[in-house]
Every structure is written in structure tokens, then in C-alpha cells.
Amino acid sequence: MSAIARSVRPFASRVLSQKLPLAAACRVSPATAFPRGSVRNFSQSPFMELKKYTESHEWIELAADGKTAKVGITEYAAHSLGDVVFVELPEVDAEVSAGEPVGAVESVKSASDVNSPVSGKVINVNSILEDKAKFINESPEGDAWIAEIEVKDASELDNLLDAKAYKETLGDE
Amino acid sequence: MSAVRPLRRGPLRQTQLYDLHLARGAKMVPFAGFDMPLQYSDLSHVESHKWTREKASLFDVSHMVQHELSGPGAIELLMKVTPSSLDKLGHNQSTLSCLLEEGTGGIIDDTVITRRTDETFYFVTNAGRRDEDLAFLEAEISAYKQAHGADSIKWTILEDRALVALQGPLAAEVLQSYVHGSGPETDLSTLYFGNCRELYLTLPDGSRTPHPLLISRTGYTGEDGFEISIPTAGSPSLPAQVTELLLTNADQVRLAGLAARDSLRLEAGMCLYGHDISTAQTPPGASLGWVVGKDRRDPATANFNGASAILPQLASPAKTLSQRRVGFTVEKGSPAREGAVIVDINDESRTPVGIITSGLPSPTLGGTNIAMGYVKQGLHKKGTEVGILVRNKLRKATVTSMPWVESKFYRGKA
Numbered sequence: 001m002s003a004i005a006r007s008v009r010p011f012a013s014r015v016l017s018q019k020l021p022l023a024a025a026c027r028v029s030p031a032t033a034f035p036r037g038s039v040r041n042f043s044q045s046p047f048m049e050l051k052k053y054t055e056s057h058e059w060i061e062l063a064a065d066g067k068t069a070k071v072g073i074t075e076y077a078a079h080s081l082g083d084v085v086f087v088e089l090p091e092v093d094a095e096v097s098a099g100e101p102v103g104a105v106e107s108v109k110s111a112s113d114v115n116s117p118v119s120g121k122v123i124n125v126n127s128i129l130e131d132k133a134k135f136i137n138e139s140p141e142g143d144a145w146i147a148e149i150e151v152k153d154a155s156e157l158d159n160l161l162d163a164k165a166y167k168e169t170l171g172d173e
Numbered sequence: 174m175s176a177v178r179p180l181r182r183g184p185l186r187q188t189q190l191y192d193l194h195l196a197r198g199a200k201m202v203p204f205a206g207f208d209m210p211l212q213y214s215d216l217s218h219v220e221s222h223k224w225t226r227e228k229a230s231l232f233d234v235s236h237m238v239q240h241e242l243s244g245p246g247a248i249e250l251l252m253k254v255t256p257s258s259l260d261k262l263g264h265n266q267s268t269l270s271c272l273l274e275e276g277t278g279g280i281i282d283d284t285v286i287t288r289r290t291d292e293t294f295y296f297v298t299n300a301g302r303r304d305e306d307l308a309f310l311e312a313e314i315s316a317y318k319q320a321h322g323a324d325s326i327k328w329t330i331l332e333d334r335a336l337v338a339l340q341g342p343l344a345a346e347v348l349q350s351y352v353h354g355s356g357p358e359t360d361l362s363t364l365y366f367g368n369c370r371e372l373y374l375t376l377p378d379g380s381r382t383p384h385p386l387l388i389s390r391t392g393y394t395g396e397d398g399f400e401i402s403i404p405t406a407g408s409p410s411l412p413a414q415v416t417e418l419l420l421t422n423a424d425q426v427r428l429a430g431l432a433a434r435d436s437l438r439l440e441a442g443m444c445l446y447g448h449d450i451s452t453a454q455t456p457p458g459a460s461l462g463w464v465v466g467k468d469r470r471d472p473a474t475a476n477f478n479g480a481s482a483i484l485p486q487l488a489s490p491a492k493t494l495s496q497r498r499v500g501f502t503v504e505k506g507s508p509a510r511e512g513a514v515i516v517d518i519n520d521e522s523r524t525p526v527g528i529i530t531s532g533l534p535s536p537t538l539g540g541t542n543i544a545m546g547y548v549k550q551g552l553h554k555k556g557t558e559v560g561i562l563v564r565n566k567l568r569k570a571t572v573t574s575m576p577w578v579e580s581k582f583y584r585g586k587a
Contacts, residue, residue, distance in 0.1 A: 085508075088507055108436055
């Protein structure tokens, strides 16, 4: 086995089994965020944007209660993946950390982790996707969300990209 | 999901059909040093895969390396570097074979070799192994020339040729409609799998192609089909002209890219070099023992590279091989892909007993997860249940015979 693992893999042929880790993309460092406190609480901000994006093509939308959020993959990601054939959903009650996998989406040619944009606890999963993975291609940013999360700290959303900034990251792809 | 940003070593090469790919909406990716189409905008990967199984698809495989080896020493040289009975091939017959490393018998590359005449051979090797193959052949050929004279062998890399593959149940009907002329040689119903013929096609203006095309009935999808080698001397646009011609009827033939090519070949149980086979395996070690010619297995006379390592493996595989290449059907859920570790399903400590080298949900089998890999000798028998770890979850899998989708090679009527 190790012999196989060691074998030289011509780079290019890896394209056929490419693994596209969502985590690979750089994230906005939390350290650069403006410190948030009671002075300007996220959930009280009149200008807050409820829907944010990651550079690795996940979206998160905070509910009106400011405590729970739905997470999914972007239109761009769904289109890039092509026909999604399987979605791995997390366990309800699982604790997730920002940047850690909260599920996975698989097309015929590749598997990609879906990373949670923020930390929290999974309170609900979109079980439609268990039987109908292709739903992700139809409504990736709508009804085909992947998990609902009880957000630990809503201010983590401040570090994510807004729609305009996310769109800009796609410019060169 | 972030788009893969590969390390690029130098600029990517383009095939003769590069502009045509872009014009037809190809998504291009780096592959084996070339900028190659992954898929086209008219069909998704799964649609293109199914199109090939139901109609016909055209693949640009011009990145592959086409060679011609001729001269009185050509057959002796090729029968040293491969274990095939090339002396038993008739003219214009071909066989799948492997280039073997001296001593170890490790697979340097897989190749299809065609005997064109007694002393002339045409063969095709993988683009991803170009550097290794050329260095290997260069060394073998120059050693042969030293012993037998500079005129004993002439080796030409056919750089100016394009290569396209027309694959699928409609391939023969479509190609036949463009074959030029009327003699018996123009009848594709007498061109059987593993044979080739030089034929002209009729271009839209009624003229024939300026060169004959070398048409081989073969492929990498499990379907009936052809690989068509297209010369370009004096007519650089001939590959594009032939491609456009074959694409004339969009209800029959569509372009297909690397994505469909990979899922089609896996369903057909075919190996992808660098994934399923490498220099770490000999042909028997890769369950490709059949490439060793029946009349080349006598230890007293066998003289191909690695014979002393390979012949005992053929004679007593259970004693000499620690692992076997087999197919698996994996339970519903996450597909097991390259790199996934195989474990003994009864072993709670999950000690690895093998590794997956290719795997995906099979489009033809409605998404059933199929995979190819190496498993410990003893666990390789058909029906054996094993576990495969996918993202740390144990998936049940069963050793299955390959191919998963029956091959439909055209062998004529018996």
C-alpha cells in the first residue's frame, strides 16, 4: 500500500480526482476585525447584513432572532461542482468551529468539504438533501441550505464577506 | 469548492484543437502539461457520460504521445521493453501492453502497440509519462543501436499528428458515413476491435482529406469506437476539419472532455496510469498479468525486462503477491475516492489492508459507488466484504468483478 501511496502521481492527472477543500482558501483573519463589545452589538446594528459569504464559497444567513443561522454553498460553488450526487449532512447537536467541516458535497468527479463559516451547534439539517442531492444545484442559496446552526457569537459574521466582496473574489476565476 | 489553482511548471501546451475547444465552450484545465477540456458548456459531466453510452462522443486525445518504431531491430527492441507477443500480431493488429523497467519489471507506462508491417510499429503512450517514457526509450534504443548498428532501428515521435477518439454506439455509423471511396477496405463492418486501417474521409466540399487517417477500432470507454490519428503536414487545419465533420450532426455526436473520460474508463474497469498503476507494480501485481504473452512465460527463454521478477508472480500469485488490484462496490452514501483507506471490516482497530486508487459514483449505474484499489492478498476474492474509510466514517464495500459496465467492443460475428 505504502508503495502505491509513494508512487509519483503526475500532477495533471490529479485533476480527475481533484479534492477541493473549502478550507484551502484564505480566510479573513479574525485578528484584524474591529473589536466588538456592548457598544455596538451586532444584533442591534441597524445596518447589519444578514447574509455573509466565505472565500471558500459557503454562505450563512442569520435569522431575525440573531441567534440561529442557515449555512449552505454558493451559486458559484454549485455551478462549479456540476451535478451534485451526494450531500453529507452533519449530526444534529454536533459542535462546529468556524472553518471546520459541517458537511460535504460530492459530484461525480470531486468531493468538497463544506466548512462552517462560524462556530456554533448544529440544531437542524436539511434532510431533503439526503434523498435529493441534486436539489443543491437547483437552489443552493435558497431552500437547499445544508445545516442550521445555533451561532455562538454573532459577531463572528462581521469577519465574513458581504455579497459585493464575495463577488469580487470570483473575478479571477 | 474553491477553483483549483494548480502549480504550473512552465507554460501549458495546446493541442491542434485548442481554438476549437474554446469556441465550443470548453472548461479548460491543466492535464499532463496540456491545457485540456474538462467538459463543454452544452452538457454536464453526467449528461456527457450518458451521451457517450447512448450515442457518440468525440474526445481530443492529441496530448498523448504517438510513436513510430521501424527497422529490422524494431520487434526485438519492443519485445524486450514489453512482455507482449508482438511477433504473433498480424499487420494492422494492436494490443494493450506495458513498458517495463529493467530488473524490477515495474510498469513505466501502459501503451497500445500496433504492428503496421513486419518491421514497423505504431504505439501510443501517456502524455503524463512523456518525460519518463522518452528517457526510458532513448536509453533502450541507443543501447540496442550500439549492439546492432545505427540503422537497426528508427524511432520517430509523431509530434505533428493529432489524435481524436470517437466513442459510443453510434460511432461506427457516423464514421462510416464520412469514409471516402467505395472499395471493400472502406467498409467499417470488417474493421474489428484491435485492428486499424488507413482511410480517407470526405470533407464537406466533396474532396477527400489530403492525408489518409489511421483509424484504429479501440478506445478507453468500454464502448465500440475508434481512435483516429490525423497527420497535419501541409494541412495544419486538418484536425479541426475532421473534428467539425464528425460533429456535423449534434443529435448524434458531441464533444466530451476529461471528466467523462475518467468516469467512463472506470466503469469499464480500465486503469489510469499514475493512479491505478505505477512503477511500484509489475503487470501481475496490477492484475494485468494477461499482457504477458502466453508464449513468453518460459523462464528458460523469457527475455523481456523484469521477466525474472514477473514469471514467478504469474506461476504462484498467492505466494508472491502481497496485494491485488480489484474492484469494489461501495454502499450508498459518500463515494470512496483515490486515497481512501481499506480496512478489515472485522478489525476494530482499523488496521489498513489496502487503498483505493480510483472511485466515483457511477453515472451509468444510477450513482452506485464504484472504486478500484489494492487490497491485501486473501481479501481480494469476489464477494469479500471490506470497510473503506471515507472522512473517518466506515463504508461497507464488496469486492466486485470488473468491469461494472459491460464492454461493447466490436469483435464481428463469430
